[in-house]
């Protein structure tokens with residue numbers, strides 16, 4: 001402040017600048033937050049789509065209108081649910097309104113510059129559009145990261161108080177001469193041949209404790225003024241050779257030089273800003289890229305483009321100006337060597353026309369930003385006040401002092417606005433896609449519902465049916481086997497064995513044959529049961545196969561559900577036979593069965609004991625006693641006679657009993673074959689009953705049949721389950737996608753509102769705010 005308590009001119013500039021710096025920094029931070037939120041959303045929730053198509057076309061299509069109407073309800077419901085996410089005015093109808101506010105010239109992907117996909121590996125954009133969402137979202141992620149890094153650099157840059165002026169232009173245009181003329185010293189070497197091969201920065205010596213030195217820097221990233229190992233101290237006499245040949249491959253040279261002029265006329269140190277001037281190699285094919293990159297560095301606040309008045313703009317120059325316009329829409333242009341031009345007006349007119357095409361905003365301010373001079377004439381002498389050179393100097397000071405706000409803040413403002421407008425395009429594109437996705441999912445869910453319901457019903461009834469099939473089969477086999485074998489065992493005696501009776505002396509062989517025949521008969525009947533079970537199992541499996549082919553007929557093969565269709569082959573049938581066939585004996589009891597005396601005679605050991613005392617003959621009769629009526633009758637007589645009083649009567653009774661016994665023996669011998677068969681069959685029945693013959697075979701066949709049919713039932717049920725699960729997964733996927741697309745709609749809706757807020761804030765910093 002001056003003694004009157006008022007701010008002087010420079011202080012006012014500083015205050016305005018610091019106020020605007022803070023505002024721009026806030027907006028940069030808000031932009032960064034927006035990009036981070038989109039990046040996170042892209043990474044974690046929804047692969048952000050790239051606007052490949054012309055948005056105006058997409059917005060106006062009938063389909064989109066229909067889609068919007070259809071999902072309006074859903075969105076409303078969601079907005080109400082998530083009222084925290086709702087922003088005022090972010091309704092579907094406004095999507096169209098929003099799109100109408102899109103920048104007219106940024107409707108297609110080819111015009112995205114900041115968030116453009118790095119498709120350097122792809123030859124055409126068509127290839128990019130054929131990439132899937134995830135690939136594009138990864139590429140976009142890179143773009144978001146780059147943008148975040150760039151915003152961070154812009155924040156640093158806005159906070160930085162120093163300014164750098166890059167002097168570039170065509171070969172031999174007089175860049176070095178201009179810098180020398182500005183410093184009024186021969187600081188840089190000048191040659192008629194192209195000579196500058198390096199970037200040379202001229203910095204005020206005050207930055208180097210007032211020492212004038214030349215630092216040749218091998219690695220600019222590692223350069224540190226306080227670290228002598230990070231540069232070579234260069235003798236001024238070696239500067240020209242070093243600059244021309246650069247045999248030591250230095251990346252950059254820094255010349256610390258004193259500007260002995262007063263602060264009012266000094267370029268390097270005017271008391272408010274620390275300025276450095278950077279001379280660059282003349283533009284040609286080799287250096288164009290490097291210089292373009294250099295000029296984009298955040299520290300470069302001002303670019304002076306030097307044009308040789310005799311050559312006008314070369315192709316490299318045009319390329320450079322076109323690319324510089326991305327951030328620096330104003331370029332300070334010096335048309336040098338104007339002294340060599342005879343028809344000055346014509347040259348001036350032609351060059352201004354070119355500037356109008358190449359950098360329209362520079363052209364608008366051409367009075368201040370375009371200068372036609374002869375630098376050579378003013379290296380050692382001051383220009384007359386009011387001369388072209390002196391006016392150029394004034395404008396440059398004005399540009400670096402007063403307009404440095406523009407050079408520092410306007411690029412940030414331009415960048416934010418460009419970024420927001422690109423984000424807006426992305427937001428609109430993604431809202432449309434999300435709407436489209438929601439609409440399609442709703443249709444898919446609606447169309448798929450009847451099929452799903454039918455499938456569910458079919459699955460339930462068919463699973464029951466398959467269980468019914470196996471239960472019925474097992475029940476049939478169990479009942480049949482039990483009844484059949486029970487009947488066979490109980491009728492064993494009446495079974496007609498085709499064994500011949502060869503008399504009492506062949507009784508043993510006869511009994512053996514009868515036993516074998518009965519065992520064979522039983523075995524045959526067990527086989528019959530097995531055959532029955534086998535046919536039931538086969539028909540059950542066939543029924544399941546039929547059911548499964550009905551199921552398969554409703555399966556959509558394109559879904560590639562991993563079902564295994566059921567089928568019954570010859571192999572299956574032979575496996576059934578094998579599995580049901582009984583290996584080994586049909587009963588353990590028959591395997592160990594042996595013939596005994598009781599198989600040949602009907603014995604009654606009680607009677608044998610009672611009659612034993614009657615003598616050897618009666619004893620021998622008693623041994624062969626049986627339940628036959630003749631023998632019983634004889635024994636009863638024997639019992640009665642022992643109680644009779646007279647000897648004659650007793651003797652008569654004994655004789656008659658003897659006769660009866662003889663008759664009984666005769667009868668017994670006569671019925672021996674029937675006795676053997678009866679006794680054997682009874683003993684076999686008894687043994688079989690003890691061995692649970694019927695139950696064991698019926699349970700064996702039932703469980704074996706169950707085991708054979710069960711895999712088919714399982715497979716059949718699994719196939720149905722898989723179909724249902726597939727359908728449920730599909731529907732769950734749809735619901736998840738719909739949830740995401742609704743979330744995306746709201747996210748991008750919010751994003752658009754946020755972008756619009758921020759855009760109007762950033763726009764509110766008018767260019768006049770940057771000026772005094």
Ligand SMILES: Nc1nc2c(ncn2[C@@H]2O[C@H](COP(=O)(O)OP(=O)(O)OP(=O)(O)O)[C@@H](O)[C@H]2O)c(=O)[nH]1
Nearest residue numbers: 172173174175176177191194195196282374375376
């Ligand atoms: N007639 C005339 N010649 C000039 C003027 N300014 C520079 N020259 C000459 O142009 C030639 C090249 O000058 P420099 O300053 O080395 O040009 P430059 O653009 O730095 O060259 P490079 O860095 O090699 O691209 C020298 O011979 C200068 O004397 C001028 O205003 N008028």
